[in-house]
Amino acid sequence: MMETDSILDSFNKPKTLNEVxxxxxxFVTNCQKAETKKLVLVTSGGTSVPLEKNRVRHLDNFSTGWRGSASAEEFLKAEYAVIFLYRKNSFFPFTRHLPCENSNERLLQCLxxxxxxxxxxxxxDDEKIKNGIRDYQAYTSKNLFLPIQFVTLDEYLHFLHALCLAMKPLKSxxxxxxxAAVSDFxxxxKELPEHKIQSxxxxxxxxxxxxxxxxxIRHLTKNWVDCAFxxxxxxETDATILQQKAVDSLKKYGQHVVVANILKTKSQQVTVISEQMSSVIELSQDxxxxxxxxxxxxxxxxxxxHDSYLSTIK
Amino acid sequence: MMETDSILDSFNKPKTLNEVxxxxxxFVTNCQKAETKKLVLVTSGGTSVPLEKNRVRHLDNFSTGWRGSASAEEFLKAEYAVIFLYRKNSFFPFTRHLPCENSNERLLQCLxxxxxxxxxxxxxDDEKIKNGIRDYQAYTSKNLFLPIQFVTLDEYLHFLHALCLAMKPLKSxxxxxxxAAVSDFxxxxKELPEHKIQSxxxxxxxxxxxxxxxxxIRHLTKNWVDCAFxxxxxxETDATILQQKAVDSLKKYGQHVVVANILKTKSQQVTVISEQMSSVIELSQDxxxxxxxxxxxxxxxxxxxHDSYLSTIK
Known part of the structure; x- marks a missing residue:
């Protein structure tokens, strides 16, 4: 039985928390045995915030999970072990090119x-799809990939805490x-109505x-992890305030890097900001x-x- | 170009409205030519209500779309032509038994x-799956099944209106x-903020x-359709208020039948209520x-x- 952090007391504890x-x-023990050098926890998709205990209405943060799932694949390529905490029905690594990702009707048309x-x-069945299937089978059989699913904000936060605790032995x-697109509200x-809000x-x-x-995030960097990067x-949807918000966040919450992006251009340009530098990463026309x-x-x-960070720690 | 109903003026008109x-x-013309006897419009899944014009946060009504998609299959079996207005990523007829319906990871494990x-x-690939694929191919090739996708409440309402207008010539x-689980709010x-609400x-x-x-619904029964059933x-999640609410609804809105159900038991028991009768339909233990x-x-x-209704109209 893991101990929960009291800061999560107002979030409903998922039944599967200990199992996760x-x-x-x-997974972490296996990685240590196999001498896997680095491990990353990737969060992906948006959270759902119930407005009733019987979850009929809920507030949702829109996120396809494309960035998280594409990143998870890249981390695996870079020889990281990956724990993938993702929203149910958001994009999943290796299936991003399957026809079902956008619609079950599309899948049906292809079968x-x-x-x-x-x-x-x-x-x-083009090569991208086949490679996805092969990669998934390979990484899974080598114990390098652990997907964990969430729907609600409560699940997301409790699972995030549990996964960070499990990763603690790996330190930096x-x-x-x-x-992941996590609700701010x-x-x-305890304050949720039991039944559907009456019209x-x-x-x-x-x-x-x-x-x-x-x-x-401040709590995570200080207490949940031990020197993790x-x-x-x-x-944001408004470019004028983005950079300043990223710098502020870095100072306030103690994370090492902020990746800043604008909703409309996020698949073509991001800005990576740390205490030492700010770099724009973008795609060329080619x-x-x-x-x-x-x-x-x-x-x-x-x-x-991360490598530079590891070399400063050692 | 179809005319929109002024009651929908405060709902953003989808770009694809005329196409839908x-x-x-x-579809309706084809059905009339083929002398298809009856046609049903089935709505399915929940609506999303944007809280910002750049849809990051939104309010969602939870519905898997199981009832709608299972019903669409049954109506096709009963020789109805079916227009299926469904929420993107909710259950889809004929794929309900595919492993991907609950998770892309599941699908990946099966490929x-x-x-x-x-x-x-x-x-x-058990028989249920194969039958689904066969049925889908058969109904689609016979022009008996038209799926239309929505995400937001605006799309749902405008499409519902457009589909009802298209069905008008079929009368009763x-x-x-x-x-479908449609938001009440x-x-x-015009009042939506342009950008993401600042935390x-x-x-x-x-x-x-x-x-x-x-x-x-009142508007639909009076103006959008012509004698349609x-x-x-x-x-509801609260059984004590359900029956009364169903009867009230029937009186107020002029639909012919209300199907009343409780969230927790809805896959085992429903009550069908019309002006003339109230019938409980339920599954036995077998x-x-x-x-x-x-x-x-x-x-x-x-x-x-519906058949009884048709015989009274003629």
Whole structure:
């Protein structure tokens, strides 16, 4: 049984918390035995904040999980072991190119039944898809990839805590990489109405009062991890305020790097900001033509920073 | 160009509205030519209500879309043509038994590459899955199934209106079947902030003021359709208020039938309520053992009511 942090007391404890923690402890132990050099926890997708205990209505942060899942693949390529904490039904590493990712109807259109063998096969099986299947099988069989699913903010926060605790023994070899879109607001579990909010009560409208989610990143860098290299993300829709917000965040919360991006350009340009530097990483026109993903440039840059960090610690 | 109803003025008009309308008009024309006897519009899944124009935060109604997609299959079996208005990423008819429906990871675990042919095939291809693929191909090739996707409440309402208009020529042969979980509240598009709500503004919490969505069902039964048989759903988490709410709804909004259900038991029991009668439809212990779906009992019951209705109209 792991101990929960009292800062999470107002967030409903998931039933599977101990199970998730044990899985992660086992995964980290295996990585240590196999002498895997570095491990990263990647968060991905958006959180759901219930407005009723019987979760009918909820507040959601939109995020496809493309960045998180593409990054997870890049970290695996860079020989990191990866714990992938992701929102159910968001993008998943290695299946990003499968036809089902955007619609089940698309998948259905691609499935055919072979007349001779009776097997169901994928009509549209290009090399990207096959490579995805091969990579997934390879990394999984080598115990280098552990996916953990969440839906609600409560699950996200408790699982994040449990996973950080499990990674503690790795010290500075651990990286925490946080592109998930986490709600800034919530209704504490004890204050949630038991039943669906009645429409009549709100015939003239509905007012929802949300409380701010405690800034857990400060808590994470100070207490949940032990010297891990922590990277957070700032996503804004307004470019004019982005850089300043990223710098402020770095000072206040003690993470090592902030990756700043603007909603509309985030797949082509990001700014990596640390105490020492600010670097713009972007795709060229050629890159865009060749469908290069920005994560294939961002992740190697970040693993480089992690290496420098490791050399200063030793 | 179809005319929009002024009652929808405060809902952002989707760019694809005319395209959706034309598709539906073509579908209905084909059905009339083929002398398809009856047509049903099935809505499915929950709506998303944006809280910002750049949709980062949004309010969501939870619904898997299981009922809608299972019902669509049953209506096709009952020789209805089906227009399926469904939330992106909710359950889809004929793929409900595919391993990807609950997780892309599950799908990935089931995909294998055949060593000889190099084809990607589904390892776990039981008969339910194969039948789904066969049925989908058959109904689609016969022009009996038209899926239309939505995400936001704005899309849902405008598309619902466009589809009803397209179905008008079918008069009482048309059925409108509304299990989708539609938000009762929204923020009018013109009042939405352009950019992401700043967390600082709301350091002490955030208050969201939502306006009630106009009760469009009354408008639908009176103006959007011409004698179509209309079935709405009442989902509650509190059994004590359900029956009364269903009866009230029937009187107020002019639909022909309300299907009332409780969140926790909705896959085992529903109550069908019309002006003339109230019938409980439920699964027996044997049904549950044999994985009978309640929609396989509910839909034939409703098509029976539709037939009676047709005989009174003629």
């Amino acid at each position: 923690h044990s899985k992660a402890v086992q 055919q039944i072979d007349k001779e063998s009776g097997k169901v096969y994928l009509e549209n 070899k651990a990286m925490v990489y946080l592109p 919530y209704v504490p579990y 009549e009560i709100a015939a003239k409208g509905l007012t929802i009062n949300l409380q701010p989610v405690p800034k857990l 922590v990277i957070s993300f700032k996503l 890159d865009i033509k060749n469908r290069v993903e920005i994560e294939s440039k961002l992740v190697p840059f970040l693993t480089g920073l | 309308h034309s598709k539906a008009v073509q 294998q590459i055949d060593k000889e042919s190099g084809k990607v095939y589904l390892e776990n 042969k048309a059925m409108v079947y509304l299990p 929204y923020v009018p598009y 600082e503004i709301a350091a002490k919490g955030l208050t969201i003021n939502l306006q009630p969505v106009p009760k469009l 209309v079935i709405s759903f009442k989902l 049904d549950i053992k044999n994985r009978v779906e309640i929609e396989s009992k509910l839909v034939p019951f409703l098509t029976g009511l």
